[in-house]
Structure formats: structure tokens, C-alpha cells
Amino acid sequence: MSFADLGLSDELLQAVEAAGYTEPTPIQAQTIPPVLMMKDLIGIAQTGTGKTAAFVLPMIDILGHGRRRALMPRSLILEPTRELAAQVAENFEKYGKNHDLKMALLIGGVQMGDQLKALSAGVDVLIATPGRLMDLFERGKIMLTGCELLVIDEADRMLDMGFIPDIETICSKLPANRQTLLFSATMPPVIKKLADRFLTNPKYVEVARPASTNLNIVQHKVMVPARKKREALRQILRSDNVTSAIVFANRKTTVRELAKSLKQHGFSAGEIHGDMDQPARNAELERFKAGEVSILCASDVAARGLDVKGVSHVFNFDTPWHPDDYVHRIGRTGRGGATGRAFTFVAPEDAEAIGNVEKLTGGPIPLYQLDGEVESEAVEAKPARAARPAREAKPAREAKPVREEKPKREARPEPRAERAPRREPKAEEPRRSRRRDPVETHDDGSWNGPVPNFLGVSALN
Template sequence: MPDTQSEKQEIIIVADAEALAPSIRFSDFGLSPDILRALNDQGYINPTPIQAEAIPIVLQGRDVMGAAQTGTGKTAGFALPIIQLLLAHANTSASPARHPVRALILTPTRELADQVAENVKAYCRHTALRATVVFGGIDMAPQTAALRSGIEIVIATPGRLLDHVQQKTISLSQTQILVMDEADRMLDMGFLPDLQRILNLLPKERQSLMFSATFSAEIKKLAGSFLKNPVTIEVARSNATADNVTQTMYRIDDQAKLDAVSFIIRERNLKQVIVFSNTKIGASRLAKHLESEGVNASAIHGDKSQNERMAALEAFKQGAIEVLVATDVAARGLDIAELPCVINFDLPYNAEDYVHRIGRTGRAGASGDAISLCTEKDERLLVDIEKMIKHKFVRAELVGFVAKVRTSERERAPRREDGENRAEARGGRTESRSDSRSDSRSASSDRSNQHTRSAYASLPRKEKIDPWFLKPYEPTPSAIESAQNSQTAQTKPKGKLAALLGGMPKR
């Protein structure tokens, strides 16, 4: 007999985070002492609102749609109960058959996959459970070796996971729990065909979880096709930005954006900042510009190899790189402690990405700054952002900033000014002997060219159009004869069918 109680409560919305008691501890959830020990190693005692709401429900085996602001600890919200549920299968056997894949966590980007894997490994450090991460851009051999040794928890990007499925180095037939982290992006950026193939490989009876900072109506509709009676958890307002992040919008001319970023970094003495660009070329160009200004910067984007991207991220976390210029490949999943500021060099094309970008700062309750540069052509994008986050920005002016004259503007200046500037750079010696001879030759050449141009100008201009092309069409005699023959052939009576089949009968 079906449980009518649960059918009536298909969706439960929890939107009031302030109602949670601040005295809740992780030990109140009935987690294993090994998990609590790992949490204590990292200094975690009290759960965040999304963790406090999600952990008990996931432990019940229910499907969950969890929506919360970026940086509120969604990873622990699903990772901790998964580890608790899988502890019943934990063992120290060396046989790979005793360690099948029981939990699969899918992420849209390599960086997020690596970040989630680090957290999961830290949480199950004192247990016998094994976890690994697989993503593209690096050699498959180490991943294959790890999978064949037996792994209970796999964190993966969809493309590389399907590569391993095709190579038959992973089996998903015993997977009990599926997690889609940053689910809106998973379903919104072309992953849907890959996701459908992966879902077909999983057992029908499983627990499915979806977590993200944003859920649109379309995403909720798609999620309803594979979530069974899900509990929807919305902590705070959906698509909201954190209150501890100060958001500033500067109106800037498009040609002055490069210099504006340099000015902001120097003026605020920023030593660790992420600058977001919409394009790979723009990210590389901005990083080179900052380096030319004496700022230690590096760029990460899709054209960089995975090893280069991971090395840049590690150097940034360690403080060896002051500015990390990134495309939206880094807008999800980067967890950098006490990141003071993010800068939107370009406003994102997708308004929801604005929430994820500025969510890189102000994490775990810390304060942060989110600075955006808005040009005249970005006004439509800004209006979309304001509608989504329900906040009206004041377009401020960047006080004290004076844009430099770019190369394209200097090229439009007269050549004479360039010559004077170069002479001044040489120490003001503008009337050397060689320069005077050059000037006299130049003046003589100019007079000669002027005389030649005036001579040519006095000559009458020739007609460029041949009159022959203005005559009406007149057919040639051969064309007339050909047309008459064609007409005669068309009017000639056709032969009898018998002539075609073997000749005419004799008379």
C-alpha cells in the first residue's frame, strides 16, 4: 500500500533560514564518530542552514532539490549523509569486487569536480570508504588504475565518465545514490544528452539529489522527470546574493576597462582577486595587460590544459599569483578561503552566472567586495541581473581614474606630433643636421608630388564606360540560323513507334 502521507508532501519548501536554532551541531544528526572526527579536524562544529535542512532528509533516503546561496556549504550538505549511508558497506578488502561504485557525483566543470573530491576525501578520511575524481584534460591511465582498484564514491564530469564507460573501466550497475552538483548548469549548458546516457546506465531504484545556487522554472521541470517525490529545500530567497558581499557597479567606457582594472587593484591594494571575463581571448589579453602593469597575474580558461589550470589555481591559493583572470569555467566550485574581492571585467551573458561569480567572495560568513564594470552596451545585461536578484544598482563613477590614451588613439594623431614626441624623448635635439637635410628633401619631394598631381588634374578625364555595352542586343546570323533549325526540328512530325521497334512494314 503506498504511503499517502509522503505523496501529499511531494514538495516541501523551507525558505526561513532564520528559524533554525543556532545551537544545532553536526553531532545532533547521528553521524558516525569517524565522520565527526573528520569534521572536528577541519574545525566544523555547527552546520550551515542548507546543511541543517538537507542532511536529515538525505539520511532518510529521500530525493532532494537543494537551493542555497553560493558558499553556504552545499557540498557537505550531500557528502556527509552519503558517507553515513555507505558506511554499512565499508570494508578493508583488497578485492575490487568488494568496492563497487555506490555513489556518483556529477559536476559541470573540472575545477568543481576537483574541489568536491577534496572535500569528500577529507570527510571520509577516517573511514574505509574510497573516493576518486575523473575529469577530462589529463591522462586517463591514473584514473583507470584507481577505478579498477575499487572505488565507492566517484566524482566526475559527464564527458570523461562516458569515456571510462566506453573503455569498460567503470560499472554503474550498483550505484545507489546520484548527485548533480550545480544542477542548473548541468542541464543548461548542453549536458542533457550525456546525462540521459548516464541515467540509462544507473539502476532504476536509486536516490537522486540536485544541489545548486539557482533553480529556474525550466530546470525544475526537467528535474521532475527523474526525481521521485523530491523534497525542495530553498534556504533564503532563490537566486539571491549574500548580504555580506558589497556590490559596486562602475560605469566605464569600453576602451578604458583594461586600465580601470589596474587602477582598482592598485587603489585598493588588492593582493588576491579573481577577475571574470566572458571570453578566452579577453582573459588572456587582460592577464598580459596586468603583467605589463607590474601585477602578478595569470589566466585560466578552456584553452589551457588541465595541468596548467590546476597549477594556476594552486599558485593563486598559495598567494604566488595576485590576480586570477578567469572565464566562467572558474565561476563554479572554487572555494578559496577569505577571498576579499572579485571583479566582473565583463558582465555575464547569463544573469544567474552573476550570483555564482560574486559567490566566490564572502564565503563562510566572511565579508567581501564584488566590483563590476558596466559599459553602455552592457545595459541590457545589467537590467537582467537586477531583475533576477531584485536589486537596483547605482551606476557609480570611478573616482580618481583617468584612462590612458590607447595605441589606436595615438595612431589617429598627426605624424608631426609623433615626431616631436620622439625628438623630446631623445633629449630635445630636434634640429640635428641630418634632420634638416631630411626635412629639405621631404619638402622638395612634397613640391614635386604636388606639381605632378596638379599636372594630372589638368588633363581631361577619359570615359570609363565602353559605348559598345550600351547598344541593344542584336543576334548574330549564326544564332538566327541555329534558332530556325531548332524550331524546324520541333515542328517535324514524329516517326511511328514501329520504326523504333524494328522498322516500318513493307507496302
């Protein structure tokens, strides 16, 4: 089957051919015809299957006829992250170059002035994240009553990020007779309920089992202590014919530290995470796409929808906490029919997390054996910990009670008892006793008051 068999216009076919594509992917072949027929659709597809073009291509032809109006976008695409929204915008620019279509990107992290200016001029396609769209809508800067087509992309990710209430609000503001397309990698009950509420008799398209992994990706798990992860990563980077790689970590601080460590060891590395503003994130992505850096350290903000050609490897420096994130992370490689390799580092404390991943993907992930140096050190680390109980006896420290056995301190009550009788004459000769007491006490050395605690504190404590 070719793209020409799907009913696309000649202008669009020329743009597709210029982009280097000749045959549609399964999701594209099954999605484009019903969308062109103006039907609602649910698309279940794993990442890297060409899902974005599956709705962008027919939308370009559908919107090719019509009139733009100020502040009233004709179509709306909702994306969970800024990176995904920017990627969809790139697709519209690439495939819609032969059509007179205006597009606006409405995302956080960038100035709102240019976005408002584009909306005021009228747009055919508005690509937005739910938060920024709701912000403008509540300010009265945008009207949704003219929207003819709605796309909810990465619906399960929307659920994870807490955007479902915003999406429900947005859907309630759109015309009831619109066309709605919903795409997701999985179909949890909340997403099914959303689809039942806002889609009308949708066409259901599924090209792979929900949350299944790409067969073009060779997967491995690496059993390694947490303190040996960096060394293991460097070993594989040097030995496994890595041309470009994305390294995912669970925490932003880990991403920063890992990128710094790789640079110190001579690797060309960049970083992208949620603490960076949007221009900085875009700049780092462009450096990676252009090949200026070969390794991109990333948090899960970049896990979904990041489409970079030629990524040969994906590393899960941390086993993902959520098993769905595993599928989306490793989906950054093995795209467009190419093959890729994915390595997941599993520390002892990750046993439950990797178990959940293997349960989701339908089987155990093959074990990758590290070269002798890292592996042997990892094994030797265990006996060292097991030997610690011997140190707990600490005979030297227990022998310190020598200070408590000093006889002089135990004998203190006797001198005090001797001083007690001397106070008896006070009633008869109060003045003389007061004068003699200090002298007598000093001469016979009977007074040996308590030693202040601070004098017995060791500097080692």
C-alpha cells in the same frame, strides 16, 4: 545547532572539527538529516553556502558500511566542470579521513590509465564529469548497475553546458531504487522536468531565493568606456584594500591579455581559462590558493564552485552575458560568513546585459564613482567622438578635382579628329601614309595619348 545534532557519526564529527567547523550552515542543517534517512532531495542554494559539504558529509556515513566491487562504483557524483569535481574530491579526502572509503576522479584533460586502475580496484565514490563518464561507459569500462546513490550537482550549469541529454542517459542506466540528490542555484523548467522524471517524492530544501546574491557581498557597478577598463581596474586594485581577487572576463583572449597587462604594471597575477590543459589549470589554482599570486584572471570555467578562502574582491572586467553567471562569479567572495566586494565594469554597449543582471538580482546595483583622472578622461572621450562630423566635410580632399579640370585632356578629341582625314589617302598611297604617320604625329605633337591611371595615384591613398 551543532553538527552533532544532525546525526553524523563520531568519526565524521572529529574530521569536521579538525577542519575548523563547529556549526552547520542552513543548507547543511536542512539537508543532512533527510539524506541520512535515504530520501531523495532537491536543494536550491546559492553558491558559497556550504552546499558541497551538505551532501559529502552524509554520503561518507552512508557509504561507511558496504563492500566495493571492481568497475562498479557504489555512488556517483556528477559535476559540470573539472574544477568542481576536483573540489568535491578534496572534500571527501578532508572529511573522510577516518573512514575506509575509496574514491576515484573521472575527468577529462588527464590520462585515463590511473582512472581505469582505480575503477578496477573498486571505488565507493566516483566523481565524474558527464563527458568522460559517457566515454568510459560506451567503451564498456564501467558498470553503473551497482550505484546506490546519485548526486547531480550544479544542475542549472549542466543545462547551460548542454549536459542534460548525457545526464538523462546516465540516469536511465542506474538502478531504479537508488537515492538521488539534485542541487541547483536556479530551477528552470528543464531542471524541474528532469527532477520529476528521476527523483521519487523528493524533499525540497531552499535556503535562498533562486539566483539571489549573497548579502555579505557589497556590490558596485562602474560605468567606464571599454578602452578605460584596465586603467579603472588598476586604480581600484591599488585603492580598495584588495588582498586577493578574481577578475572574470567573457573571452579567453581577454583573460590572457589582462593577466599580461597586470604583470607589466607590477601586479602578481595568474590566469585560468579553457585553452589551458588540466595540469596547468590545477597548478595555477594552487598558486592562487597558496598566495603566490594575489590576482587570478579567469574565464567562466572557474566561476562555479571555485572555493578559495579569503578572496576579498571579485571583478567583472566584462559584464557577464548571462545574468546567472553574475551570481556565480561574485559568489567567489563573501564565503563562509565573510564579507566581500564585487565590482562590475559596465561599458555603454553593456546596457542590456547589466539590465538583465539587475532584473535577476531584484534591484539596481549601486554606482561606484572612480577617482577624477579615469572618470574625467572617460567623460572627455565623448565630445571627441561627437566632433567627428566636422571632419566629414573634408574641404581639402574635395578640392582635389583639380586633376579633372586639366584642359589638355579635355581637348584630346580634337587632335584625333584631325588624324582621321590623314587616313583617307591610305587607299591610294598605303605605303607612304604608313611611313609618314609616325613622323608627322611625332613632329607636331598632336598625339598625346591617355595618361595611365597609375601615374595619377597619390602615395597617400
